[in-house]
Amino acid sequence: MKLIKTDVAIIGAGTAGMVAYGSASKHTEKVVLIESGPYGTTCARVGCMPSKLFIAAAEAAHAIEEAPGFGVFPGGAANIDGRKVMERVKKERERFVGYVLDSIESIPAEKRLTGRARFLDDNTLDVDGHTRVEAKSVVIATGSSPSILPMFNGLGDRLIVNDDVFEWDDLPSSVAVFGAGIIGLELGQALHRLGVRTIILSKNGLVGPLSHPDMKKYAADTFAGEFYVDTDADVLGVSRKEDGVEVRYVGLDGRERAESFELVLAATGRTPNVKNIGLENTSLELDEKGVPVYDRYTARCGESSIFIAGDADNEVPVLHEAADEGRIAGENAALYPEVKAGRRKAKLNIVFTDPEIAIAGRGYDELRNAPGLCFVTGSVSFENQGRSRVMLKNKGILHVYAEYGTGVFLGAEMFGPRAEHIGHLLAWAAEKRMTVPEMLAMPYYHPVIEEGVRTALSGANEKLHKGRALSESGVECGPGI
Secondary structure, three states: OEEEEEEEEEEOOOHHHHHHHHHHHOOOOOEEEEEOOOOOOHHHHHOHHHHHHHHHHHHHHHHHHHHHHHOOOOOOOOOOOHHHHHHHHHHHHHHHHHHHHHHHHOOOHHHEEEOOEEEEEOOEEEEOOOEEEEEEEEEEOOOEEEOOOHHHOOOHHHEEOHHHHOOOOOOOOEEEEEOOOHHHHHHHHHHHHOOOEEEEEOOOOOOOOOOOHHHHHHHHHHHHOOOEEEOOOEEEEEEEEOOEEEEEEEOOOOOEEEEEEOEEEEOOOEEEOOOOOOHHHOOOOEOOOOOEOEOOOOOEEOOOOEEEOHHHHOOOOOHHHHHHHHHHHHHHHHHOOOOOOOOOOOOEEEEOOOOEEEEEEOOHHHHHOOOOOOEEEEEEEOOOOHHHHHOOOOOOEEEEEEEOOOOEEEEEEEEEOOHHHHHHHHHHHHHOOOEHHHHHOOOOOOOOOOHHHHHHHHHHHHHHOOOOOOOOOOOOOOOOO
16 A cells, blocks of 8 residues: 655545645645546536526527517517537537646646545544555545435436436437525526426425515515425325326415426535545544534534634535635645634625526625624615616516624625626625725716625615614614614
8 A cells, every 4th residue: 555644635626625735835835636436526517607598598598588678579489409508518518627627737646536525533644545644634625415315215317406408419409497496496587598397395384595574575476486496395205106206295376286306406405525535433423414624714523633724514505715725725634733714705696597696705594693793684686776677687676785883784685687687796796894984975977786785785774864763674772873
């Protein structure tokens, strides 16, 4: 067995792992990167990039369908060639993966190990029985995998996850999507717009990352106006049939239904890849899900020399957060035992549905459950907002949240047009800890969708000055600014 002694060992070559490698390498040359699967990162290979390619095709088809609303008549329904759609998705996906592979190839071969790493103790790893790595510190960046519910047992090759979608050569005839989280909503709506008979069945009122009850209902109703979606579905069973899968459920009309679908897409969450890596041989404390307990500002697990980053820590599964965590973990692992808190940015989460969803800064549930925090809500509907109506994109709501007593902007939830762009502006404001009056003093062009942001901020500003007679969307306390 080969023996490698190093300062830092990084398990996983996804976004977090690669950033951790680069960060650690600024402080020590003795770094090894261990990967058991194909290189290419979740984002590039099966996540954010191929899904946006898929969604872009769906948007093109939908634009043809919406054109008559402008008095433009293309001359018939969109003729969707599933093979051409998937051909472009895979071709462009491979370009993105290629960029990642180029980065991997730039790492010296002696610093890359292939195989599954397993802890023997806090500082020793076994890599598939062929190499033993002794490291002063270790970074766990093993990513996550789709979670499969027991109800799907027995479906065989009729059950797919989002990873499988991007290997298709053609579009299926029908798909039942389980889960109305980010993946389920994005792929479900795109499938529908590409001519695939689609339903989305979910539980507990889930609508992506939205948490305000009024906004969740509005978004669910909006999606339901386009295709079948039930965010609190009563599923009676799923079973494999000769020609597909039979799904039995109680419909929105209260009647039992039995429908056959070619495929079932499980979009019921993701599970951190921390099983079977020998955590039981370490000193780490694990939470109820088996994930190491760690400090989000240092990425350090307890008082150990082990750090964790990216989807493996089960916190915020988005690329820029994984990159930030990888940077913090890599630097602290290289400088261990000197450990310092890294900078965490304001939260930003975007869902590329139509209308889009964005959470910037702190969302409603987080604020509502924060002890002693008093906040007000400003809101705007985009149904009669000028620019939105011009574009026939006049569906949506924006809520902005501000601290009562200081006027500091805390965050926002949005379901509406161009939310990916507005979300960035609001996340920047949260990052800079701007007050609502400061945000209102910024320039607003006319006519633009961002004028809706000004309307929502004005509503919040009015409540900040009302004194103790606050609306029910704010907690009553403290003097106004």
